[in-house]
Amino acid sequence: MTQIHCDTTARRTMHQGYKVKFLKAATGTRDDENSAGPVKAAELQRAILFASTCSLSTYSLRKCLSAR
Template sequence: MSRALIVIDVQREYFDGAFPIRHPAGHLEAILETMDAANEAKIPTVVVRHHQPDPESPIFRKGSDMWQLHDEVGARPHDILVDKQLPGSFTNTSLDEFLKDAKVDTVCIAGYMTQMCCDTTARQAFHRGYKVEFLKDATGTLDVANEAGSVTAEQLHESILVAQQMFISDVIDKETWLQRLG
């Protein structure tokens, strides 16, 4: 098995901006620990960064302070930085080519938001034939309310994890993933 870690959108917008991630507790620490373990195990690490196509967007505006990677993620070693404009990390990016060149067959999903970019990227990876590990404590979300209704971060996170485990991903915690690196 040849793994890669994909760390999705750990950007300041989710800490100091419009979308503060609140669940699960310890999500950032879990992400940083997985990055450190991947580096130690010589597992390719992909850091993904999102920006909105509209150069005047109030959120995830390319070049803005809130668009920047979280300092601790940006400072950690990674093999490639992938910039994207849509929820899926494979869409109009070099991610698939990078993974194929590295002969990766299994991807591990960490980052934000569980129900959007993490879920979409996991589904895209599965559709491309990769095995997918989805880290339930190294992904995160927030409470959401819109015209369709409202859901707590806990409910949203759990429902996506349950859906992922049905067919797409092996949903595991960070400790299980670290043991697999053994």
């Protein structure tokens, strides 16, 4: 899940001096709900990728790495 595993890995990697790049098509999540309310997977995914772009990563909109 992007908001947990990918985000944590990216932050740790950045602090070790590496550049981080998220590929939209290589990450994902699911609908979720907490005390702030429910959120659809697509909305959550977009928000996490947007926040990561602002703070620590290079975000790629490519749908896939290569067409084979």
